[in-house]
Amino acid sequence: MDFSAWVEPYEFFSAKKMGTTNSAPVFDRSVDPPLFLGVVANDVYLDAFEQVLGENAQSSTMLQRFIRLSTAQCPKIDLSECQLEGLRYLAGGEEATCGICNSSDYPGIIPTECPFKPDLPTNLWQNTDVEGVKYTDRACCEIGSNFPSETIMSTTTTTTLVVGATGATGKHVVLQLLQQKQHVRAIARSKQRLLDTLNEISPNASEEYAAFLTVTEAAVLDLSDEELENLCSGCDACVSCLGHNMTFQGVFGKPRHLVTDAAKRICHAIETNQSKEKESKIQMVKFILMGSDGVANPNGQDEKRTFGERFLIFLLRYLIPPHRDNETAAAYISGKTDNPNLEWTVIRPTDLIDGSVTKYELLPRPPGSLFGDGVATRSNVAKSMVDMILTQSLWDEWKFKMPVLHDLN
């Protein structure tokens, strides 16, 4: 459509000067019918017009010119029935269609969406989300795919406390948040080990993202209540990737309830902070716990395990303290339903492997056997946590649940 619109001059928020905006729809004309992609707009100060045209830009003559320029004729488009169906689907979903064509037959009309990325800016009335971001980095997806670009900037600014930050999964959570220019407060028994670990995954990361990372060097359970409260204060999310080290001391020694006690103390710290906030300004916090698909959902909605699997879990529970710790941590968190400002999820990956970020799926319950039924890379576990922190719609889908994570091939 060869159409452009000029709006009535108005005062620009940032420059406090009068200006106007010229906008035009953008179509992908490589498909038939052309696919509406969005609107491109350009702001122009009125004094620029005055310079070029030698006329008072706010005069009625000038306004008439703007109106005349904005007048366009609607183009005539010949659409097939399936194309029409596609447009109905686009506007109103399946219910809006007449059932003439299969949705898979809609010819090139449905844009491929980038998953987990909201369409709307954080602040609709003053969109500064992409301020200062390069045009290439504003794009949602990798070229030719519907997978979010690695370079995409998140549109929100968050602060996340990460415990278990030096772990095989925790390190990816820290790095991926930093790569999204999000603030991270990490608790680690060795700060240097954390920084070295980050640099191993991404050379120079510790320096590149230094401004976004603060590290508290301590064993999480050694911190006082007050220290934990300070660390949780102002956080949008807290992530626990804690796990017992696979040494004799780690598995059978103290602290036997590392994961559970840390979850309890962090939740307590969050709630103490909230109790000091004004009722109308209580900060909602997301708590994300890393679990395992060997931990059953205490709500009883997982499929019943086979006798063999139940027997093995029974043995693990009584012989291997870390498994029991993961179970009690999940039970504690899933019982936290008394505070509307403390939302949680327990991500239960299937068999963990090392590997890069790929596509993953979240399932409401384990789909099959405890053994050999899929894998999950630790980077994908981290990615799912980061996605949940940064994408409200994804969080809303999985909060108060215990999703099982599998890699998609």
Ligand SMILES: NC(=O)c1ccc[n+]([C@@H]2O[C@H](COP(=O)([O-])OP(=O)(O)OC[C@H]3O[C@@H](n4cnc5c(N)ncnc54)[C@H](OP(=O)(O)O)[C@@H]3O)[C@@H](O)[C@H]2O)c1
């Ligand atoms: N298939 C599955 O679903 C599956 C498989 C494996 C694990 N998991 C669960 O996922 C969680 C994370 O696994 P992961 O492999 O990423 O963990 P990991 O590599 O073993 O990392 C454990 C983290 O916990 C910290 N930690 C250990 N003992 C601690 C203590 N006493 N005090 C403070 N911090 C301590 C470690 O810190 P340091 O670096 O200082 O030791 C490290 O940061 C665990 O709960 C695990 O049970 C699930």
